[in-house]
Amino acid sequence: MLRVKAGDMDKMGLLFERHHRALFGFFYHMTHQKNTSEDLVQNVFYRMLKYRQTFTGEGEFRTWMYHLARNVPYDSVKQNKTLHHYDVNEMADHLAGGALADEGFEKQQDAEQLHKAMETLSSEHREVLVLSRFQELKYDEIANALNITEGTVKVRVHRALGELKKMFVKNESRR
Template sequence: MLRVRDGDLDKMGLLFERYNRPLFAFFYHMTHKADASEDLVQNVFYRMLKYKHSFTGEGEFRTWMYHLARNVLNDSVKENRSFNHYDVNDVADRLGGGTLADEGLEKQQEKDFLHKAMSSLSEEHREVLILSRFQDMKYDEIAKVLNINEGTVKVRVHRALGELKRMFFTSEKKIGK
């Protein structure tokens, strides 16, 4: 990114190749909308170019990128409130099938449940789980992205995981009856 900032715009293609998939996954887990996630990724890379001068190189690039991504997401949510609606068909289309029908169905049901459960979490809980579990970010990195301290990140992750467990066991009891 330092080279892009200094005028070597060809390096932007390398950054796009390296980070477009993780950004798409972040946005998809937050919005559950494939088309919107693709648009949001493009907006992040646009902002990277627009605000390239703000990257100083003092912190990690990924932290700066996810900070931009959160701003893009927040701006989009303000403009379009439909991100909160979960679309099971959209997820099913993107997951593909397994080799055995029963095994594939079971995995699909687990994924559907996970997506529904994640959708019902508060935004702050969903966001820390996505960053820590799906984006493999360390707690100190997440703290920098969210502008909170590392202890708060740990608490949010712990509470979010506890909430997911409660949802899972509650749904198991309902299914078992």
């Protein structure tokens, strides 16, 4: 990114190759929409170019990237109000991954249950879960990306997992 900042725009392609899948995963876990997630990834890379002068090189590139990325969905919601519609079937297909029919059905039920549970979480709880569990960022990286303390990250993850656990236990008792 320091080379891009210095004017070597060819390095932007390398950054895209290295990080677009992780960004797509972040957005997909937040929105569960393939096309929306792809659009959001493009917007992040546009912002990287636009705000390249803000990258100092002192922290990790990923932290800076997710700091930019976390604001993109909110701007998209303001523009078109369609970001939070989930495609449960697409998510179930993704989780099932071509498994046997019975396993696929069970995974689809699990995906629907997870989808419903994630949807009920506050955006700040959903965001830290996606960053920590799906994007595998460390708590200090998440804290830097979100401009909060590491302790706050730990508390949010703990509370979000507790809320999910309650929802899953409640749903299991209904079966």
